[in-house]
Amino acid sequence: xxxxxxxxxxxxxxxxxxxxxxxxxxxxxxxxxxxxxxxxxxxxxxxxxxxxxxxxxxxxxxxxxxxxxxxxxxxxxxxxxxxxxxxxxxxxxxxxxxxxxxxxxxxxxxxxx
Amino acid sequence: xxxxxxxxxxxxxxxxxxxxxxxxxxxxxxxxxxxxxxxxxxxxxxxxxxxxxxxxxxxxxxxxxxxxxxxxxxxxxxxxxxxxxxxxxxxxxxxxxxxxxxxxxxxxxxxxx
DNA sequence: AGCTTCCTCAACCAGATGGTTGACAACGCC
DNA sequence: GGCGTTGTCAACCATCTGGTTGAGGAAGCT
Numbered sequence: 001x002x003x004x005x006x007x008x009x010x011x012x013x014x015x016x017x018x019x020x021x022x023x024x025x026x027x028x029x030x031x032x033x034x035x036x037x038x039x040x041x042x043x044x045x046x047x048x049x050x051x052x053x054x055x056x057x058x059x060x061x062x063x064x065x066x067x068x069x070x071x072x073x074x075x076x077x078x079x080x081x082x083x084x085x086x087x088x089x090x091x092x093x094x095x096x097x098x099x100x101x102x103x104x105x106x107x108x109x110x111x112x113x
Numbered sequence: 114x115x116x117x118x119x120x121x122x123x124x125x126x127x128x129x130x131x132x133x134x135x136x137x138x139x140x141x142x143x144x145x146x147x148x149x150x151x152x153x154x155x156x157x158x159x160x161x162x163x164x165x166x167x168x169x170x171x172x173x174x175x176x177x178x179x180x181x182x183x184x185x186x187x188x189x190x191x192x193x194x195x196x197x198x199x200x201x202x203x204x205x206x207x208x209x210x211x212x213x214x215x216x217x218x219x220x221x222x223x224x225x226x
Numbered sequence: 227a228g229c230t231t232c233c234t235c236a237a238c239c240a241g242a243t244g245g246t247t248g249a250c251a252a253c254g255c256c
Numbered sequence: 257g258g259c260g261t262t263g264t265c266a267a268c269c270a271t272c273t274g275g276t277t278g279a280g281g282a283a284g285c286t
Binding site: 128130154155157158161162165178179180 | 243244245246247252253254
């Protein structure tokens with residue numbers, strides 16, 4: 001489902017190492033080895049992280065001989081932001097209605113006195 | 114750190130049930146019982162979900178006798194969207210630079226022929 | 227063909243996660 | 257005081273997760 005995809009995107013970004021990888025890829029494509037270099041963990045661990053990002057649709061990988069260059073698919077971000085914006089807007093609307101109500105009560109009180 | 118907080122927010126929203134709870138709370142505050150009613154799971158499980166959301170700063174709880182009304186803290190969304198926007202923008206800039214480069218190459222080719 | 231480089235797959239391990247049930251604290255209502 | 261309602265805490269369980277090591281596939285280099 002679409003639900004599943006959203007869950008995978010959020011879960012993928014819940015890990016600091018993976019967010020870091022995304023940040024690096026936003027500057028340009030990179031191979032697994034290049035991405036793994038700055039971290040204390042093994043290359044295999046980074047490869048796993050990339051698989052998670054790939055399953056979430058955030059990263060795609062092509063071939064270049066033994067190399068597997070990684071590319072950020074930034075459009076997937078929209079899935080998240082549209083979800084977030086929807087409920088943020090809803091909450092905000094509710095607040096403004098509450099403000100209206102309070103304003104109306106103030107008015108009534110003012111008229112009564 | 115701030116990193117940790119961001120991780121907790123993303124992790125909290127990685128679960129469909131918790132996203133659903135957030136969606137319901139965007140329409141108005143609710144008690145644990147009210148939130149648990151639509152689901153097949155136990156009240157305890159929902160209480161755990163709320164604890165995760167609370168630890169992430171997405172939900173706050175007050176007291177009303179035995180009741181514990183839950184309230185959505187929508188400002189926390191900004192933490193996420195600002196992170197996302199930052200790297201989306203970075204990736205987009207990179208693309209536009211690439212476009213510039215390709216345009217420049219086209220020009221050169223045009224001038225050479 | 228043989229060696230090295232780059233990367234993935236498989237098995238394993240410790241700790242987190244999402245669910246359960248049972249006990250119990252806090253409060254309103256008789 | 258006793259009872260039902262509301263919610264949390266604790267213990268337990270199965271599964272997922274992030275890490276490890278070891279083996280091996282794929283491709284370039286000599």
